[in-house]
Amino acid sequence: MAEYVFKMKKGEVEIELSSDDAEFVEQQLAKWREEILKKQG
Amino acid sequence: MSVYRLRVKCNNAQVEVIAKDGTVIAKELDKYLANFMGINTVTVEEPKEEISLRALAESSVQQQQKEEHFSSQVAPVNNGTPSLSEFIDSSNGYDDFSEFIIGAYYIKKVLGHEFFTLKTLNSKFYPATGNLVDFSMIEEARNRGFIDTIEDENGVRYCLNEQGEAFFVDQLRG
Numbered sequence: 621m622a623e624y625v626f627k628m629k630k631g632e633v634e635i636e637l638s639s640d641d642a643e644f645v646e647q648q649l650a651k652w653r654e655e656i657l658k659k660q661g
Numbered sequence: 662m663s664v665y666r667l668r669v670k671c672n673n674a675q676v677e678v679i680a681k682d683g684t685v686i687a688k689e690l691d692k693y694l695a696n697f698m699g700i701n702t703v704t705v706e707e708p709k710e711e712i713s714l715r716a717l718a719e720s721s722v723q724q725q726q727k728e729e730h731f732s733s734q735v736a737p738v739n740n741g742t743p744s745l746s747e748f749i750d751s752s753n754g755y756d757d758f759s760e761f762i763i764g765a766y767y768i769k770k771v772l773g774h775e776f777f778t779l780k781t782l783n784s785k786f787y788p789a790t791g792n793l794v795d796f797s798m799i800e801e802a803r804n805r806g807f808i809d810t811i812e813d814e815n816g817v818r819y820c821l822n823e824q825g826e827a828f829f830v831d832q833l834r835g
Contacts, residue, residue: 630697632791634670637690641663644683648690655698 628652669693671792696793742771746789751835758801759833761786761794765808765821766829776811776818 624645625638639645665686667678680686743751748767754760764786768777783793799819802808807825811818821829 628693628697631787632672633693633697633793635690635693636668636670637666637686638668639663639665639683639686641665641683644663644665644687648687651691652694655694659698 626652744789745785749789752829752833753835754833757792758798760790760792761798762802762807762821762825762829763833764789764794765802765819766826766833769821769826776820778816778818782819 621640622642623638623640624642625636626645626649627637628635637645637648662681663683665680665683667680667686667689669676678686678689745764745767748771749760749763752763754763761782764782765777768774768782768785774781779794779796779799786792786794799808802819802825803810805824805828807821807828809820809822811820
């Protein structure tokens with residue numbers, strides 16, 4: 621079964637999410653992407 | 662059945678959560694998302710806040726001669742006000758908690774700010790140490806009688822009390 625890994629790093633803090641639930645990882649990734657883009661805008 | 666794993670690393674510490682339900686992991690991730698975005702917010706706001714806090718610190722230092730040891734012990738920058746990083750370096754902090762108390766003392770006595778929120782504290786603490794103060798640390802300080810909590814229409818604020826100041830003076834002052 622495939623495993624999906626999503627990593628975020630800021631300063632010394634590093635977060636790594638991994639799961640075989642592709643939909644879950646996709647949802648979380650979308651949430652972070654949306655927030656980051658909102659911040660950039 | 663799916664497996665959800667969240668690993669958080671900070672400096673040399675690492676926490677790993679493994680769950681069979683993604684809800685718990687999603688909630689944790691939301692907290693980190695808010696935190697990451699929060700750090701950005703306070704960093705952007707920092708210069709504006711620094712100016713007002715510095716003005717407060719200058720008047721506070723004039724009024725409180727007993728705080729004069731700061732200017733003699735810590736290399737002054739920015740019109741005589743040491744940065745938190747310098748202040749921590751000149752103190753005797755030995756772990757994250759003691760550095761948090763040093764940070765709270767710095768905000769109260771050096772910057773002249775009676776109260777702090779977790780956000781304003783972290784806006785100083787994170788750039789200086791690379792670490793974040795979380796509620797567990799606030800809770801510990803509260804349990805040890807070092808800080809008071811003020812809850813009003815402005816939200817939740819904290820204040821280093823006399824016992825907290827005494828802890829700094831007795832144990833942490835450089």
